[in-house]
Amino acid sequence: MNKKIEKVFQRPARPGMVGDGFRVFNYFPGIIPQKRVSPFLMLDFNAEYDFGASDHLRGVDVHPHKGFETVTIAYKGSVAHHDSTGNSGIIHPGDVQWMTAGAGILHKEYHEEEFSKKGGPFEMVQLWVNLPAKDKLTAPKYQPITAAEMGKVELPNNGGLVNIIAGELNGTAGPATTFTPVNMFDIRLNKDGELSTATPATHNTVVLVVSGSAIINDETVGTHAFVLFKNEGEEINIKATEDSVLLLLSGEPIDEPIAQYGPFVMNTSKELEEAFEEFRAGKFGVLE
Numbered sequence: 001m002n003k004k005i006e007k008v009f010q011r012p013a014r015p016g017m018v019g020d021g022f023r024v025f026n027y028f029p030g031i032i033p034q035k036r037v038s039p040f041l042m043l044d045f046n047a048e049y050d051f052g053a054s055d056h057l058r059g060v061d062v063h064p065h066k067g068f069e070t071v072t073i074a075y076k077g078s079v080a081h082h083d084s085t086g087n088s089g090i091i092h093p094g095d096v097q098w099m100t101a102g103a104g105i106l107h108k109e110y111h112e113e114e115f116s117k118k119g120g121p122f123e124m125v126q127l128w129v130n131l132p133a134k135d136k137l138t139a140p141k142y143q144p145i146t147a148a149e150m151g152k153v154e155l156p157n158n159g160g161l162v163n164i165i166a167g168e169l170n171g172t173a174g175p176a177t178t179f180t181p182v183n184m185f186d187i188r189l190n191k192d193g194e195l196s197t198a199t200p201a202t203h204n205t206v207v208l209v210v211s212g213s214a215i216i217n218d219e220t221v222g223t224h225a226f227v228l229f230k231n232e233g234e235e236i237n238i239k240a241t242e243d244s245v246l247l248l249l250s251g252e253p254i255d256e257p258i259a260q261y262g263p264f265v266m267n268t269s270k271e272l273e274e275a276f277e278e279f280r281a282g283k284f285g286v287l288e
């Protein structure tokens with residue numbers, strides 16, 4: 001049975017700035033309640049934008065996270081990052097960085113130096129994925145996932161390619177390890193390319209049209225539209241009406257209370273206070 005579409009959201013009217021390097025449209029929790037997209041907490045989409053050549057590294061300086069995971073998907077442009085566990089790297093176009101903040105981490109994220117000097121199109125998604133209560137204090141870790149390492153599904157009739165970041169599509173698995181069941185597919189369709197797949201009806205499932213346009217389960221959706229599916233039916237059929245890039249996310253909801261203050265996402269307000277105290281006391285480590 002085809003998965004029913006609950007609603008197609010258009011791109012929010014105004015972008016917001018995260019530091020001076022990320023010009024983002026917030027789809028959730030901005031226009032869709034967190035509970036409806038659990039285990040996902042936040043989706044910021046830096047739709048393609050050229051910041052121009054810069055004499056400094058645009059981005060976000062040192063800040064903490066605790067209790068969840070941040071996933072950065074680079075479509076265009078490159079992002080560099082460093083964290084307080086000593087991990088660092090560059091996320092190139094097509095690559096993903098999956099950072100588990102867990103018990104607490106400091107990091108900074110900014111445009112990669114060579115890219116920053118030249119400028120050029122920058123297109124990026126940052127997604128926050130919640131951790132279940134039992135794993136919120138897991139040790140921080142970091143999964144750099146290059147495009148080459150992702151699971152690959154070539155679509156018939158030169159239809160395009162799906163990069164599987166996490167979960168499984170039609171029998172091919174992605175490399176990311178997750179704490180709860182999550183599917184994350186980077187879908188690249190050529191004009192008229194078609195993909196048929198399925199996610200469990202119990203999963204919350206969404207699709208962001210990063211670029212292009214498509215027909216998804218009989219509904220026509222344009223650039224930057226965001227499809228929220230009902231928890232009914234499993235099959236998803238996508239046909240691109242032009243060359244298109246889509247991001248499909250699905251996950252088993254985490255049915256637990258959320259207590260959030262900015263970059264800390266816990267279950268109770270007491271745990272939030274603890275997180276803030278730990279941060280103030282320097283327990284998330286040191287990062288210059």
Ligand code: MN
Pocket residue numbers: 063065070107109
């Ligand atoms: Mn961050």
